Structures are given as C-alpha cells and as structure tokens.
Amino acid sequence: MTSMNQPFLSAVALEKTFTLHAQGGQTLAVMRGLDLSLARGECLVLAGPSGIGKSTLLKMVNGNYRISGGRLTLHFGSEGQGRDGRTGDGPDGEEHDNGRLELADLPAQAWHVLRRDVIGYVSQFLRVVPRVSARDVVMEPLLARGADEQESRQRAETLLARLNLPERLWSLAPGTFSGGEQQRVNIARGFIAEHPLLLLDEPTASLDAANRDVVVSLIQEAKARGTAMLGIFHDEDVRDRVADRLLPLEGHMGTASEEKL
Ligand SMILES: Nc1ncnc2c1ncn2[C@@H]1O[C@H](COP(=O)(O)OP(=O)(O)OP(=O)(O)O)[C@@H](O)[C@H]1O
Numbered sequence: 001m002t003s004m005n006q007p008f009l010s011a012v013a014l015e016k017t018f019t020l021h022a023q024g025g026q027t028l029a030v031m032r033g034l035d036l037s038l039a040r041g042e043c044l045v046l047a048g049p050s051g052i053g054k055s056t057l058l059k060m061v062n063g064n065y066r067i068s069g070g071r072l073t074l075h076f077g078s079e080g081q082g083r084d085g086r087t088g089d090g091p092d093g094e095e096h097d098n099g100r101l102e103l104a105d106l107p108a109q110a111w112h113v114l115r116r117d118v119i120g121y122v123s124q125f126l127r128v129v130p131r132v133s134a135r136d137v138v139m140e141p142l143l144a145r146g147a148d149e150q151e152s153r154q155r156a157e158t159l160l161a162r163l164n165l166p167e168r169l170w171s172l173a174p175g176t177f178s179g180g181e182q183q184r185v186n187i188a189r190g191f192i193a194e195h196p197l198l199l200l201d202e203p204t205a206s207l208d209a210a211n212r213d214v215v216v217s218l219i220q221e222a223k224a225r226g227t228a229m230l231g232i233f234h235d236e237d238v239r240d241r242v243a244d245r246l247l248p249l250e251g252h253m254g255t256a257s258e259e260k261l
Pocket residue numbers: 018020028030048049050051052053054055056057
C-alpha cells in the first residue's frame with residue numbers, strides 16, 4: 001500500500017507566501033520548493049522546528065490557506081479504485097482529467113464536498129458550538145453525508161467509549177470539558193467518517209498515555225484500511241509508532257529530501 005509510484009496526494013514545488021494586509025502589505029515567504037508524495041495506507045509525518053511551516057502545509061491541503069505557487073494534487077485514479085469502489089471519480093462525482101484534482105483555485109463548493117467526503121482534519125483544538133452535545137459533534141460528519149442516524153449514533157458512542165470519554169459527558173456540550181476531553185471528542189469526530197485522507201495536527205498533544213495508545217491504534221487501523229495520513233506529532237514515541245516516513249521541512253525554503261524510517 002505504500003508504493004510511491006501511485007500517490008494519493010502529491011505536491012510539486014509548493015509555495016506559500018503570506019501577505020500581511022494589516023501590516024502595509026508586507027509579505028512573508030514560509031515555503032518554497034516543497035515536493036511530497038503520499039500513498040494510500042501511508043502516514044507521512046512532518047518534521048522540523050517550531051515555525052517551519054508544518055501547520056501551514058496542513059492548512060493548504062485542507063483549503064484553509066491559499067496555495068501561492070506550485071501544485072497540490074489529489075489522485076483519485078490511483079490504485080484502481082477508492083475505498084468505496086468508485087473508480088477515478090472526484091468528490092463531486094465528476095470524472096477529472098486522468099483522475100486528478102488540482103487543489104489550487106478550487107471553487108468553495110468543491111472544498112465543501114472535498115472536506116465532507118475526502119479530507120478529514122483533526123486539529124489540536126475543538127471548535128465548540130454552544131448547546132451541541134459531544135455525541136452530536138462526533139456524529140455530524142456522518143450525518144452530513146446522509147448516513148443513518150441510529151447507525152451514526154452507535155458509531156459515535158463506540159468511538160467515545162474507546163477514547164474513554166465518560167458516558168455521563170456524551171449528552172453535554174463540550175465547552176466546559178477539560179482540554180484532553182475536548183481533544184478526544186475532536187479525535188472521535190475526525191476518525192468517524194473514515195475520510196481517505198486524514199490531516200492530523202498534534203492529535204495526542206493533551207492526552208495521557210492510555211489515550212495516546214488509543215489514538216495510535218486508530219491511526220494504525222486507518223492505515224490498514226488504506227487511509228493516507230499527513231501528520232504533526234511532537235511526541236517522539238507516538239511519532240515512531242505511527243510514521244512510515246518523515247518529511248523534514250527545513251530547507252523548504254529549499255530541497256530537503258524525505259527520510260526513510
Ligand atoms: N495566517 C498567517 N498569516 C501570517 N503568517 C502566518 C500565518 N500562519 C502562519 N504564519 C507564519 O508561517 C510560519 C509557519 O507557521 P506554522 O504555524 O506553519 O509553523 P509550525 O511549523 O506548524 O510551528 P509549530 O510547531 O510552532 O506549531 C510562521 O512564521 C508563522 O508566523
């Protein structure tokens with residue numbers, strides 16, 4: 001599943017420059033010349049010191065940040081067919097040239113569909129919506145796809161139980177939960193819909209050892225079903241257990257090469 005000849009996500013000469021409109025239009029170049037190739041069933045971990053651009057890259061793949069240059073491409077035709085048996089179809093059900101979808105300059109509606117069906121993002125912090133229960137927060141990505149409510153609820157509860165979130169909290173809104181409890185709700189929400197591409201921004205940052213182990217298991221199970229993952233993990237133990245390769249971002253700015261683990 002880790003053949004680099006058939007990527008699911010690729011970047012070629014990717015660039016990011018921020019324009020700081022509130023500061024006289026000054027520009028800040030944070031990435032240049034980044035190449036990457038990520039296959040289905042593979043976990044590529046972004047490495048490098050604080051401020052090097054790890055979160056920026058995840059946000060570009062997720063469509064939060066505009067791509068300044070280069071190409072970022074999803075390859076729907078890779079490895080014959082997707083998890084759901086469709087061949088070469090983009091997220092909107094349309095055939096794309098050679099099964100490819102270029103992520104630069106996609107219209108907003110396409111991003112909506114892409115995030116619903118293809119790209120999942122587990123950020124460090126939960127975006128809390130008042131009065132929406134933890135269970136409903138977790139179910140929502142499945143319901144957005146039109147999944148059966150009963151089945152979605154069951155899957156949400158199974159995940160919350162696996163992540164050791166006490167049952168008494170399931171029907172409460174997570175606004176008052178501890179940092180680690182909120183992070184576990186976020187992880188359950190991120191994994192429930194089994195997106196083919198998962199972006200993981202320090203998903204274990206606030207967790208104790210037992211819950212870190214659960215997240216490692218979730219990642220390994222996702223790999224086994226062919227999920228491609230791009231992640232940031234500051235915890236070296238977790239990183240060693242989940243990473244197939246590291247992508248050092250130092251020099252990108254330049255031409256750093258990927259390290260085999
Ligand atoms: N929205 C933004 N506007 C302007 N500059 C930004 C923006 N987002 C990130 N940056 C800048 O881009 C650079 C890379 O930031 P990024 O958050 O990607 O680093 P990181 O490698 O994830 O760091 P850390 O490990 O500390 O989270 C930083 O210099 C940051 O100030």
